[in-house]
Amino acid sequence: MSASFADTDNDGDADLFVTTVRGGNYFFENDGTGKFSDATSKSGLGYIGHSSGAVFFDYDKDGLLDLFLCNVGVYTTEKIGNGGYCIGLQDAFQGHLKPEERNEISKLYRNEGANSFVDVSAKVGLLDESWTGDAAPLDYNNDGWTDLYVLSMQGHDQLYKNVEGKAFEIVSREVFPRTPWGAMGIQIFDFDNDGNQDIYITDMHSDMSQSVGPNKEKLKSDMKWEESILNSGGKSIYGNALFKALGAGKYEEISDKVGAENYWPWGLSAGDLNADGFVDVFITASMNFPFRYGINSLLINESGKKFVDAEFILGVEPRRNGRTAKPWFTLNPKGGDKDHSLVKEYNLSEPVEVWGALGTRSSAIFDMDNDGDLDVITNEFHDGPMVLTSNLSEKKNVKRLTVQLVGKGQGASNRDGLGAVVTVQVDGKKYTKVNDGVSGYLSHSLIPLYFGLSDANSVDLVTVKWPSGKLQEIREVDMNLSLKIVEAE
Numbered sequence: 116m117s118a119s120f121a122d123t124d125n126d127g128d129a130d131l132f133v134t135t136v137r138g139g140n141y142f143f144e145n146d147g148t149g150k151f152s153d154a155t156s157k158s159g160l161g162y163i164g165h166s167s168g169a170v171f172f173d174y175d176k177d178g179l180l181d182l183f184l185c186n187v188g189v190y191t192t193e194k195i196g197n198g199g200y201c202i203g204l205q206d207a208f209q210g211h212l213k214p215e216e217r218n219e220i221s222k223l224y225r226n227e228g229a230n231s232f233v234d235v236s237a238k239v240g241l242l243d244e245s246w247t248g249d250a251a252p253l254d255y256n257n258d259g260w261t262d263l264y265v266l267s268m269q270g271h272d273q274l275y276k277n278v279e280g281k282a283f284e285i286v287s288r289e290v291f292p293r294t295p296w297g298a299m300g301i302q303i304f305d306f307d308n309d310g311n312q313d314i315y316i317t318d319m320h321s322d323m324s325q326s327v328g329p330n331k332e333k334l335k336s337d338m339k340w341e342e343s344i345l346n347s348g349g350k351s352i353y354g355n356a357l358f359k360a361l362g363a364g365k366y367e368e369i370s371d372k373v374g375a376e377n378y379w380p381w382g383l384s385a386g387d388l389n390a391d392g393f394v395d396v397f398i399t400a401s402m403n404f405p406f407r408y409g410i411n412s413l414l415i416n417e418s419g420k421k422f423v424d425a426e427f428i429l430g431v432e433p434r435r436n437g438r439t440a441k442p443w444f445t446l447n448p449k450g451g452d453k454d455h456s457l458v459k460e461y462n463l464s465e466p467v468e469v470w471g472a473l474g475t476r477s478s479a480i481f482d483m484d485n486d487g488d489l490d491v492i493t494n495e496f497h498d499g500p501m502v503l504t505s506n507l508s509e510k511k512n513v514k515r516l517t518v519q520l521v522g523k524g525q526g527a528s529n530r531d532g533l534g535a536v537v538t539v540q541v542d543g544k545k546y547t548k549v550n551d552g553v554s555g556y557l558s559h560s561l562i563p564l565y566f567g568l569s570d571a572n573s574v575d576l577v578t579v580k581w582p583s584g585k586l587q588e589i590r591e592v593d594m595n596l597s598l599k600i601v602e603a604e
Contacts, residue, residue: 119559121171121180121552122531124230125524129561132182134166137191137201140184144230159232164219165189168249168557172261172533173582174239175280178525179226180533183263185247186219211246211269212346218244221265223283228525241275241283249382251301251553252534253312255290256364259584261534266298268320271350288350290364296338296351297321300382300556303549304394306373307419310538310547311360317380317398321353326406332378333424335371355380374422379409382556386480386489388429388505390513390567392546393419397431397491399478399556404471408439411475411493431491431503434473441498443471473498477556482565487513487595489565494555514568517597520550520579527583528602534582537564541571568594 116136120129128145135141142158143151155161160182168185175181190207204210210217221243224232236242245267252261260277267273272294275283287294297320306313324339335354338345345351357375358366370376381399388395393416401409413431414422426432433439446452447466457469477494484490488507493500507513516539520532528535531552538547546566554560568574574592579600581587587603 116166117168117557117559119169119171119182120561121533121559122529122561123171123180123182123226124228125178125522125530127530130230132160132169132171134169134184136165137163137193139163140166140169142230154230158230159234160184160224162186162222165191167247168559170250170252170263170559171531171552172252172263173529174223174261174263174277175225176260176582176584177226177280178522178527178529178583179228180529180531181226182224182232183241183250183252183265184222184224185250185265186221187248187268188219188246189217208269209344212344214244218246220244221247221250239282243273243275245273246270248299249301249557251303251314252551253303253314253549254534255360257362261582264301264303264314266301266316267294268297268299270296270346272298272316290366291358293350293352293368295321295356296345296347296353297323299380300398302383302385302396302553303551304385305547306357306359306394306416308393308544308546309360309419310545311362312547312549313360314356314358314366315375315383315385315396316356316358317377317383318352318354318356319380319400321351322379323402327378332409333374333376335376373420374424375414377412377414379406380412381476382478382558384478384480384491384555386565387515387567388413388480388489388491389415389507390488390515390569391416391418392544392567392569393417396422397478397480399475399493401472401474403474403496404443404469406472408472409474434501438473440470440472443469443497445469471497475501477558479554479558479560479562481554481562482517487515494558514571514594516566516568516574516577516592516594518564518566518577519597519599520564521599521601522581522583523602523604528581528585531561532579532581532600532602536580538576538578538580539566539568539574540576540578541568541574544571563597 116134131143133141142160144154171180191201196202225235250265263275265273295318299319300317321336357370383398396414398412413426486508488505491503522528577589579587
């Protein structure tokens with residue numbers, strides 16, 4: 116289901132945690148030479164269930180990265196079908212309405228050191244039963260302790276307040292009275308460069324209540340399901356949300372005001388694709404067979420005031436050679452497919468090749484070719500990845516700064532510097548990013564922070580607020596270089 120990289124033992128290389136559905140989760144230890152060994156048993160991370168996204172963060176600030184594991188809920192049977200996969204429940208989409216038999220509690224694992232983890236969910240009061248696919252760490256109230264936003268793909272998102280690394284308190288409806296009903300992806304970044312971290316959430320499941328044409332793809336869903344299915348209590352948004360941070364733990368939902376809606380979204384990735392100092396967004400989309408093709412969205416941030424649709428202008432759409440579908444499977448009415456619903460519906464008597472729409476599930480934004488601009492790599496469902504390389508550096512001198520953080524490890528900040536706040540000051544402007552590792556849908560990566568600097572002439576100051584609480588300043592920084600910042604003693 117997902118892959119999450121992080122240096123969990125502070126030895127200078129990235130280890131890997133992988134989730135599966137009913138196959139058991141896996142933890143692989145990196146020996147520093149690029150070789151991984153299966154350390155699942157030793158780590159204590161081999162949970163078997165309906166796992167999804169996994170997020171590393173240091174909730175107790177001991178310098179070791181802890182892990183939050185998202186468990187969706189029971190949506191498959193134990194019966195194995197063709198291909199070796201568990202067959203899904205017929206009423207899987209209504210599983211959230213049967214909490215006693217279908218809910219599956221997500222888990223918070225504390226890192227005890229030496230890549231050994233212990234489930235502390237009950238101990239710290241973080242017992243989340245959401246039908247969650249993903250989550251993201253954030254310090255919503257700026258108290259220096261990393262909190263956790265947990266998505267729900269069928270219901271209400273949850274916000275857990277970190278109480279000094281000892282416990283978590285649920286403050287969801289106090290801070291967010293209404294959240295997307297079918298939340299899938301999340302990115303946290305400073306949309307308008309006011310120094311506060313805003314929250315962008317994509318909602319795919321709300322778009323499933325009816326089919327619409329391209330003329331309505333930028334509108335919220337006109338929800339057709341009844342309350343008996345939604346179980347919402349009027350506290351849901353039926354579409355994407357952009358929560359603008361107002362400070363002091365307060366937020367305002369502005370998605371429609373700034374053009375943050377799209378259709379059939381999965382996850383999203385964020386990065387300054389045109390290096391103008393404002394963070395842009397790439398949203399993966401499409402539902403594959405048996406639905407029509409749905410486009411990926413590239414939203415260019417126009418000075419923190421609104422997003423502008425640019426996927427067709429910048430070459431994300433249409434896909435290479437105009438592809439929108441491919442052969443999905445073959446039905447043989449004379450063989451094992453004689454009872455298939457499509458064979459009966461279309462009265463098929465001869466083998467037929469069935470096509471399905473292409474669709475992107477996840478993405479990552481980073482400078483793949485080290486030419487100074489950001490590229491996009493996608494993960495496709497039932498197809499090979501797309502590599503979308505930017506030619507921005509061929510057209511202009513891209514002014515930017517890339518920052519890699521190295522914490523001191525146990526007793527200070529985690530070696531990856533996850534949770535650190537970096538502020539770059541140029542020509543009287545400030546750009547702030549939080550190093551959270553959330554790179555895209557169901558993915559956690561170690562990617563250097565990229566600051567587009569527009570037309571700046573120099574970098575005046577780089578400030579790092581480490582998870583340990585240390586404040587570090589670097590002056591006289593050369594632009595267009597990769598800056599490696601090691602946590603000071």
